[in-house]
Amino acid sequence: MERCLRVFFLSSMFHLITGDSVRLVDGGSRCAGRVEVLHDGQWGTVCSHGWDLTDAAVVCRELGCGETVKAPRNAYFGEGSGPIWMSLVDCRESDTALKNCKSEQWGNNNCDHSEDAGVICSGSVRLVNGGRRCAGRVEVFHDGEWGTVCGHGWDMTNAAVVCRELGCGDAEESLMNAHFGPGSGQIWMDDVKCNKSDTTLKNCRFGGWGKHDCDHGEDVSVVCSDSVRLVDGGSRCAGRVQVLHDGQWGTVCSIHWHKTDVAVVCRELGYRNEGVDMAVLIVGMLEPSAQAL
Structure with a gap:
């Protein structure tokens, strides 16, 4: 079987709401992003002080997004705006909604949006x-x-x-x-x-x-068809990198593009042990301006 090479791009423009009182924003998929909760008619963020995998697991369950993969802190998915509604969240495994978890009073915190909490779930x-x-x-x-x-x-x-x-x-x-x-x-x-x-x-x-x-x-x-592809390279596993976003294929600027980035593309398209070697090969095929090795 032909095997190939994963550039994972998280677009800060992607914005998706799921659930009634909690949503994940700017994560590039339905089940990943900055955590926001709805309170008093307004969406706000969650401070990552004390944020952990148990807290993230409650969000994943509430959204029907499978298992917890990661509980990123410190605005991993970018800074939110508006109120920071929750801080020092301390969920139990039995909690079914983030709002049910123990935390400081609504809006009571000593955080700024550079500390917004995030979640990455496995998806449903x-x-x-x-x-x-x-x-x-x-x-x-x-x-x-x-x-x-x-x-x-x-x-x-x-x-x-x-x-x-x-x-x-x-x-x-x-x-x-x-x-x-x-x-x-x-x-x-x-x-x-x-x-x-x-x-x-x-x-x-x-x-x-x-x-x-x-x-x-x-x-x-x-x-x-994948969310990343290589075109005009003579095979499925070589060529110009394109990514799918908002239903449309587009290219990747080569500024700061280097072998580590290419290796990610290789893994996403199915290369395993050959990923680094293939990265060298494909970088060698790029225009000189792209060879930032």
Whole structure:
């Protein structure tokens, strides 16, 4: 199998609201960003004093965004504005909403926005065993557990929703019958019927959580076009770097571009051990102004 090279770009212009009283902003995906809470009719941030993975896990659960990956501090996703509503947050594992966690009184803090808290969650859908982030067996996170999707009624419209949710570009293939291997555990979804306007797989119509007449030999898979690509280089694994943002492909300026950045692109597109060597090769193919090694 051809293997290739991940530039992960977080756009400060990306702004997405999820949930009723908490949202993640400027993280580049539905389940990552600066934490903001709604109080007294106004959105505000959370001070990162004492912010930890337990606190972040409550946010991920509240938003239906899977497991906690990281609990960044100090305005990792950029500084917010307006009030800083919460500080010294101390959540318990049993808390179901950030507002339920113990903290200082609303607006009582000694922070500024350079200390805004962030969260990175795993997301509520993932692709597994496809060799890269944007291809693999479809798995959804529900009731604290990852499970698969049965292929009854699975089509390209459903696959397109998964690709959009993951920021992985367009759907290229909608695959059934455990193309990337059978999963294990729960089969969470069956008879999925998405509309083109659906933004997440969980929003699509289906038969009910855990209701199915399938086995894991019918697990569905998706191959997406990725959120980064290499063009005009003669193969999928060489060329000009382009990234997908807001439904449109664009290029990357070469100022300060160097081998470390290229290695990230290599990993995102599926290169593993060869990533650094491939980075050297591709940097060598760039114009002299891009060879900031």
